[in-house]
Amino acid sequence: MRHEQSPKKLPTRHITPVIIHPVEKDVIPEESTLLITAPSSDAQRGLLFPLRVGRFAYAPGFRLERQRFDSFLLGVVTEGMLHATIWDNGEKLQYEVRPGHVFLFDTYRHHEGRSDCLTRTSMIHFDGIAARTYYERIAATSHGVFPLGNTSFMENAIDQLLDTYTQDQPQTDLIGARILTDLLTDLALRSATSEDDGTLAVRETIGFIDTHFAEKITIPMMAQRAMMSQRQYLRKFKALTGTTPYSYLVSRRMDESKRLLAASDMPIQEIARIVGYPNLNAFTTTFRHRFGLTPMRFRGTTRPGTIADLLDSGHDH
Structure with a gap:
């Protein structure tokens, strides 16, 4: 089977011999590259440093779960979709990372990644001085995932890290630290303006509703869909709309039902179905609670003097 092969190796003295870990099934080895570094004591004391750098092709069905992997994970999806889950103080945060989206996760926490289709990613596990500060600055505005559109600078940084750690040259740790520092600083600045603290992501869900x-x-x-925890999403949604997602959804359904009742002779049961209520009683109860009268009576008020109005006065549904 293909996932039993080793991914493409980068054989230099800076690289630990690499094999796909047994739990990482469904990685396509001939299309994947993994570099593992061993940071020097100087790097561990005072620099940012990469621990793993790679490009991966995941076959449908890929899944990897770890209780922790002491580092931070930065990456970008270039094809397919990566489903990620992070357990944060008992809360299960779930993300869908699409092409052109950058992700940054705290993998000191319990985490899982999976793909249901062919998915390609480039990623870096990193740590060191200021690593958590960068993580917190970026995650504070992006919630861990945000779109960049043009991710070429991410790809270039990963290429530079792969080149740096596979060449026998002095000051490798310093060069690697500079690449990581520049990359994380760039991302921190971009994330602060790209999604306006998640506002655009929530607005997109409003458009979806x-x-x-x-x-x-x-x-x-x-x-x-907004790539937030439920708590974050509810807070941001209410800040934007002044109401809850459920109330907003009901309002949207009721507004459409009013329009159809006034503008058409469509049966009320059909209108209920069209706006999302397969049960007529549930629709009627919600409509009456929202507007103080039944759908049939409302239809009558839009057509004064008509037969519908007369019928409504004696036959309320």
Whole structure:
């Protein structure tokens, strides 16, 4: 089987011989490269340093779960989709990382990654002085994942790290630290402006609700779409709209039902189905609670003097 082979090796004295760890099944070895470094004592005392750098092709069904891997994980997806889960003080944070998105995770925490389709990523496990500070600065505004569009500078930095640690040259640790410092500083500046503290991501979910209100929509679904925890998503959503996602969804459904009741002769049960209520009683109860009258009575008020109005006065549903 292909995942039993070793990925492409980078044979220099800076590289520990590499094999895919037994739990990392469904990595395509002939399309993957992994570099493992051993930082010097000087680097550990005062520099940022990479621990693992690589490019990976994951076959559908890839899954890797670790209780912890003492470092921070920075990467970018170039094809497919990576599903990531981080356990943060008992809360399960789930992310979908799409092409063009950068991710930065604290892998000192319990974490899992998986892919359901062919997925290609480039990533760096790093640590050292200021590593946590950079992580906290970037994660504070991006929530760990954010789009960049053009990720060539990330790819270039990974190329530079691979070249630096596979060449026999002096001051490797210093060069590697400079590459990491420049990369993380650039990302910190970009993340601070790219998503406006998650506002654009939440606005995108609002747009999704506006156009898919008839479908089953849940808070976990929308939080995952925004790549936030449910707590973060609810807080940001209310700050933007003044209400909860559920109330916003109901309002959107009710507004559309009012429009259809006033503008068409469509049966009320059909309108209920169109706006997301397969159960007519649930629709009628929600409509009455929201507007103080039933759908049929509302339809009658939009057509004064019509037969519908007369019927409504004696046959309320």
